[in-house]
Amino acid sequence: MARRGGGAAAALIALLAVLVFVVGRLMFRDARSIQALEAARVELQAKEARAQYLANHDVLTSLPNRAAFNRFVDGAAANLTQGAVAVLLIDLDKFKDVNDTLGHLAGDQLIQSVATRVSAHLPQGALLARLGGDEFAICLTEGLDEETLCTLAEACLASLRKPFPILGSEVLIGGSIGIAVGAPRSTDRTELLRKADIAMYCVKSSGRDGYRFFTVEMDESLANRRELEEDLRKALASGQELFVAYQPKMDASGETVVGLEALVRWDHPVKGLLTPDLFIPIAEEAGLIHALGTWVLKEACRVSKKWQGLMMAVNVSPVQFKAEGFASLVRSVVQRCGVDPRHIELEVTEGILLDDGQDVRSALHDLRAAGFRIALDDFGTGYSSLSYLKQFKVDRIKIDKSFIKRVGRDQEAIAIVQAVIALGHAMNLSVTAEGVETSEQGSLLRTVGCNELQGYLFSKALRESELSATLATVGGDRAINRQAS
Ligand code: C2E
Ligand code: CA
Numbered sequence: 298m299a300r301r302g303g304g305a306a307a308a309l310i311a312l313l314a315v316l317v318f319v320v321g322r323l324m325f326r327d328a329r330s331i332q333a334l335e336a337a338r339v340e341l342q343a344k345e346a347r348a349q350y351l352a353n354h355d356v357l358t359s360l361p362n363r364a365a366f367n368r369f370v371d372g373a374a375a376n377l378t379q380g381a382v383a384v385l386l387i388d389l390d391k392f393k394d395v396n397d398t399l400g401h402l403a404g405d406q407l408i409q410s411v412a413t414r415v416s417a418h419l420p421q422g423a424l425l426a427r428l429g430g431d432e433f434a435i436c437l438t439e440g441l442d443e444e445t446l447c448t449l450a451e452a453c454l455a456s457l458r459k460p461f462p463i464l465g466s467e468v469l470i471g472g473s474i475g476i477a478v479g480a481p482r483s484t485d486r487t488e489l490l491r492k493a494d495i496a497m498y499c500v501k502s503s504g505r506d507g508y509r510f511f512t513v514e515m516d517e518s519l520a521n522r523r524e525l526e527e528d529l530r531k532a533l534a535s536g537q538e539l540f541v542a543y544q545p546k547m548d549a550s551g552e553t554v555v556g557l558e559a560l561v562r563w564d565h566p567v568k569g570l571l572t573p574d575l576f577i578p579i580a581e582e583a584g585l586i587h588a589l590g591t592w593v594l595k596e597a598c599r600v601s602k603k604w605q606g607l608m609m610a611v612n613v614s615p616v617q618f619k620a621e622g623f624a625s626l627v628r629s630v631v632q633r634c635g636v637d638p639r640h641i642e643l644e645v646t647e648g649i650l651l652d653d654g655q656d657v658r659s660a661l662h663d664l665r666a667a668g669f670r671i672a673l674d675d676f677g678t679g680y681s682s683l684s685y686l687k688q689f690k691v692d693r694i695k696i697d698k699s700f701i702k703r704v705g706r707d708q709e710a711i712a713i714v715q716a717v718i719a720l721g722h723a724m725n726l727s728v729t730a731e732g733v734e735t736s737e738q739g740s741l742l743r744t745v746g747c748n749e750l751q752g753y754l755f756s757k758a759l760r761e762s763e764l765s766a767t768l769a770t771v772g773g774d775r776a777i778n779r780q781a782s
């Protein structure tokens with residue numbers, strides 16, 4: 298009996314041990330699952346925080362992004378009981394050049410350095426954001442008097458003008474800033490940003506590197522621009538209102554016409570006769586310059602066939618020149634018109650040379666190889682670096698009329714012109730002076746060795762129908778004799 302009782306106890310103990318083991322295992326498993334659960338929760342939280350961060354920040358600069366900026370402006374506007382909100386929209390100048398020439402890595406580094414520099418000027422309570430690309434914005438709710446805002450804009454611009462050391466190069470950029478101040482209680486973010494954008498755009502189109510406050514007139518001029526763009530689109534389609542005028546170019550003696558420059562004009566049905574300075578920039582911006590430029594080239598070719606002994610100069614916008622396939626387009630247009638490329642001179646501005654791109658170099662090379670001559674227009678207004686001329690072969694330089702205007706008035710001007718001519722000749726280039734208005738300028742320029750003269754002293758740009766009559770008086774019989782029968 299006692300043995301049976303002992304066996305039952307042992308069985309009970311064994312059962313208990315199993316129970317303790319099972320419960321222990323279960324408890325251990327629970328602890329592990331709780332730990333795993335906790336870890337997952339922490340990880341999730343971190344992921345959430347990261348997602349939250351990414352939703353509000355720009356990864357490259359760690360600045361708030363556009364969404365965060367929008368919320369900040371909305372919040373600032375909503376909380377206003379008095380005062381106002383101001384936005385400074387900062388767009389970098391020449392950023393694309395850095396990206397194109399030094400690569401995206403350099404572009405990224407530049408954006409980061411810009412963020413650091415601009416942040417250093419940020420007043421208390423203001424927010425700096427990167428809206429995207431090379432566009433930054435500051436929102437302020439305090440210190441909105443004009444003087445304080447001007448000081449802030451100037452400080453930002455000064456820091457952007459200083460050279461940026463990027464990947465072993467010194468990069469020079471600059472910035473354009475548009476400023477808009479919202480009215481108390483009625484600030485609408487979209488409207489505020491639109492106004493800052495228009496003001497910034499005004500800075501860009503008037504030479505960059507500066508700041509402007511939005512004004513109502515800016516809105517009006519934008520509306521005018523849009524209207525003109527639409528009208529130009531229609532004029533190009535109808536072919537009715539545009540025409541080309543031709544300004545004679547003289548040899549050094551000023552007696553013989555050696556060429557014509559094709560200058561486009563627009564007979565606007567409401568606004569009257571418009572000069573190209575008014576509509577070429579619009580055409581460039583709206584992408585209409587390609588159609589306009591091709592149309593002018595065709596017209597110039599048609600007239601060139603009538604005046605075969607004269608070199609026909611045609612202006613080419615940098616926007617056209619940089620477009621893919623430009624050289625072959627020009628070649629085929631001229632060929633289809635049945636004109637010898639050696640009778641066509643393409644006038645380009647220094648803007649295209651700054652690009653330093655292989656495309657521009659090879660387009661220039663292609664065109665010269667096909668027989669076209671290339672003239673560098675407006676020489677003296679831009680970078681005027683003769684060193685560009687070593688890299689980019691051209692045939693002629695045209696000294697800008699702003700220089701020629703000073704000839705005969707101040708000694709320095711003729712000395713500069715003389716130096717340019719000497720350098721040009723040393724590089725085997727022909728030199729033209731444009732904007733010659735007085736006979737004194739004409740004879741001074743002749744004395745210093747200018748090859749060609751152009752200006753009102755000889756003739757203004759003429760309608761096609763006026764060419765025969767005027768060329769007879771300006772250039773004498775020699776020009777007329779060149780007219781193809
Ligand atoms: P540009 O190429 O420098 O053309 C010379 C400008 O100076 C012309 O103005 C001409 O009329 C003016 N001019 C000529 N002689 C004198 C003078 O003695 N004194 C003064 N003060 N001015 C003189 P325009 O025709 O108004 O053309 C202005 C600019 O528009 C041109 O400057 C050229 O850059 C551009 N342009 C004209 N036609 C075309 C075109 O078909 N395509 C492109 N892309 N640009 C064009
Ligand atoms: Ca020209």
Ligand code: CA
Nearest residue numbers: 674675695731
């Ligand atoms: Ca010119």
